Amino acid sequence: MTVGATDFQAWMREELAAVEAALSAWVPADAPAGLGQAMRYGVLDGGKRLRPLLVLAAASAVRGEREAALRAAVAVELIHAYSLVHDDMPCMDNDVLRRGKPTVHVKYGEAQAMLAGDAMQALAFEVLTPEAGVAPALQARLCGLLSRAAGHSGMAGGQAVDLASTGLPLDEAALRDMHHRKTGALLRASVVMGGACATIEPRARQALNDYGEALGLAFQVVDDILDVTQDSSVLGKTAGKDQSANKPTYVSVLGLDAAREHARELHRSALAALARSGLTHTAQLEQLAAMVVHRKN
Amino acid sequence: MTVGATDFQAWMREELAAVEAALSAWVPADAPAGLGQAMRYGVLDGGKRLRPLLVLAAASAVRGEREAALRAAVAVELIHAYSLVHDDMPCMDNDVLRRGKPTVHVKYGEAQAMLAGDAMQALAFEVLTPEAGVAPALQARLCGLLSRAAGHSGMAGGQAVDLASTGLPLDEAALRDMHHRKTGALLRASVVMGGACATIEPRARQALNDYGEALGLAFQVVDDILDVTQDSSVLGKTAGKDQSANKPTYVSVLGLDAAREHARELHRSALAALARSGLTHTAQLEQLAAMVVHRKN
Numbered sequence: 346m347t348v349g350a351t352d353f354q355a356w357m358r359e360e361l362a363a364v365e366a367a368l369s370a371w372v373p374a375d376a377p378a379g380l381g382q383a384m385r386y387g388v389l390d391g392g393k394r395l396r397p398l399l400v401l402a403a404a405s406a407v408r409g410e411r412e413a414a415l416r417a418a419v420a421v422e423l424i425h426a427y428s429l430v431h432d433d434m435p436c437m438d439n440d441v442l443r444r445g446k447p448t449v450h451v452k453y454g455e456a457q458a459m460l461a462g463d464a465m466q467a468l469a470f471e472v473l474t475p476e477a478g479v480a481p482a483l484q485a486r487l488c489g490l491l492s493r494a495a496g497h498s499g500m501a502g503g504q505a506v507d508l509a510s511t512g513l514p515l516d517e518a519a520l521r522d523m524h525h526r527k528t529g530a531l532l533r534a535s536v537v538m539g540g541a542c543a544t545i546e547p548r549a550r551q552a553l554n555d556y557g558e559a560l561g562l563a564f565q566v567v568d569d570i571l572d573v574t575q576d577s578s579v580l581g582k583t584a585g586k587d588q589s590a591n592k593p594t595y596v597s598v599l600g601l602d603a604a605r606e607h608a609r610e611l612h613r614s615a616l617a618a619l620a621r622s623g624l625t626h627t628a629q630l631e632q633l634a635a636m637v638v639h640r641k642n
Numbered sequence: 643m644t645v646g647a648t649d650f651q652a653w654m655r656e657e658l659a660a661v662e663a664a665l666s667a668w669v670p671a672d673a674p675a676g677l678g679q680a681m682r683y684g685v686l687d688g689g690k691r692l693r694p695l696l697v698l699a700a701a702s703a704v705r706g707e708r709e710a711a712l713r714a715a716v717a718v719e720l721i722h723a724y725s726l727v728h729d730d731m732p733c734m735d736n737d738v739l740r741r742g743k744p745t746v747h748v749k750y751g752e753a754q755a756m757l758a759g760d761a762m763q764a765l766a767f768e769v770l771t772p773e774a775g776v777a778p779a780l781q782a783r784l785c786g787l788l789s790r791a792a793g794h795s796g797m798a799g800g801q802a803v804d805l806a807s808t809g810l811p812l813d814e815a816a817l818r819d820m821h822h823r824k825t826g827a828l829l830r831a832s833v834v835m836g837g838a839c840a841t842i843e844p845r846a847r848q849a850l851n852d853y854g855e856a857l858g859l860a861f862q863v864v865d866d867i868l869d870v871t872q873d874s875s876v877l878g879k880t881a882g883k884d885q886s887a888n889k890p891t892y893v894s895v896l897g898l899d900a901a902r903e904h905a906r907e908l909h910r911s912a913l914a915a916l917a918r919s920g921l922t923h924t925a926q927l928e929q930l931a932a933m934v935v936h937r938k939n
Binding site: 373376377378379380381384427428431434436437454455456457459460462463464466467468469470471473474481482484485486488489491492493495496497498499501502503504505506508509510526 | 761771778779
């Protein structure tokens with residue numbers, strides 16, 4: 346099955362609405378002492394929701410169970426959102442604005458921001474373990490995939506490398522290792538978790554993993570390119586920030602032209618993985634890869 | 643079966659050694675950029691390991707699966723330890739010493755401490771979801787119990803209430819609600835997770851829950867009593883700290899004598915719950931309750 350750009354836009358609109366509704370339903374407004382407001386502020390009404398879309402596109406490719414896929418989509422976004430809340434804090438990147446709004450710690454204070462992030466991580470695993478509606482074995486599988494993507498060997502580990510590498514000369518392999526963990530692990534997990542929502546052949550599972558890996562890296566390469574080629578107004582965040590923070594990027598390591606070629610190469614790898622997956626409903630995953638590589642912000 | 647104090651001490655020594663060995667094996671030394679060292683520093687070589695002991699005692703009472711119980715014991719301790727790392731940070735309690743050693747953020751910096759705590763929470767769920775050795779349905783059940791105890795309706799929520807209540811007059815119900823979440827939820831979950839390691843009757847499950855609830859509250863009442871009656875040297879932390887921080891405690895709300903009577907009453911409730919559980923191997927749980935109520939630090 347192939348879908349055109351119009352079908353893809355319609356699919357995306359529908360799925361984004363489903364994700365927003367689920368996030369709004371499951372991130373509690375009534376958590377005590379303002380914690381719920383801080384959590385909702387950190388996760389609702391913003392963000393491209395790329396990770397949930399990857400979960401849902403992969404689940405659609407394998408004809409996965411809807412309830413499980415939607416929960417997985419919300420869970421990965423909660424992990425992503427908590428990491429931004431903690432990343433923005435003064436002891437990390439010290440950002441005061443995100444998507445044009447005050448960051449969580451500016452609005453609610455540092456202590457509440459830290460707790461909100463902590464509670465968002467726990468909530469991701471609550472969402473994955475409902476009383477009913479998702480087979481227990483699938484719940485366990487999704488919890489296993491998400492925790493490994495979020496923890497020391499994934500996102501948190503990548504952030505530690507990032508912290509330690511500011512101002513240091515990194516070669517491409519070291520840079521790839523950092524991004525592989527920091528942003529790549531959760532993007533790849535999004536695809537793999539979506540794929541886990543049905544029983545599929547090993548080659549399809551491997552192909553989804555490879556697609557997720559290529560796409561995760563492509564995302565970061567494009568991020569680095571946009572950081573030096575786009576205005577802050579288009580990016581919705583401060584352009585040139587990595588450069589001024591003396592952080593190693595694909596552009597600083599490879600140069601702009603080679604970075605662009607690398608993104609195209611990763612895009613081709615992602616599509617090649619889908620082609621060898623044996624799956625027939627990969628149109629949304631194809632379109633998401635194009636979106637990641639050709640985005641303007 | 644009843645065991646004497648000597649048997650209990652031997653059981654405890656053995657189980658503590660098992661928990662330390664498992665923590666040391668599962669908290670990675672090789673996580674990148676110093677993250678592993680910070681995680682290990684935050685969790686190894688310290689702590690009474692009350693929560694793991696509760697898991698293992700409850701698992702022993704129900705003849706639960708050993709591998710699952712040990713993983714649950716490590717997971718609850720990881721959640722407890724991460725909460726201390728984050729709690730000690732400048733934006734929260736701003737503590738520079740814990741158990742006579744510099745706190746994690748003093749030793750490794752605030753950013754690394756925040757990441758270490760974040761990675762410890764993720765690791766708890768990794769430990770609960772091994773490739774093999776624990777039935778997937780039990781993995782899912784344990785992840786569900788732990789995430790709910792750790793998150794907005796449990797520990798993180800209680801910390802938010804604690805933050806918001808400093809300097810405010812709380813009545814006993816509000817104080818109980820705060821502690822019910824802040825420390826009670828994880829202590830209760832420890833008992834319930836141990837009990838989940840076997841299939842047991844509903845009345846046994848309910849009784850373990852009630853035991854865990856009474857014990858969790860007793861723990862906090864005794865904590866508040868020790869804060870005003872013990873020297874810092876015995877406590878291993880600053881005595882009188884709650885009082886000087888103007889935090890509501892059971893002693894400030896009830897008075898010292900009534901707080902002591904309340905602890906005795908909760909101890910009796912915990913034992914009564916065990917008596918109606920229908921379980922026969924509850925000696926360790928009985929002894930742990932006595933230990934919590936009669937401890938000196």
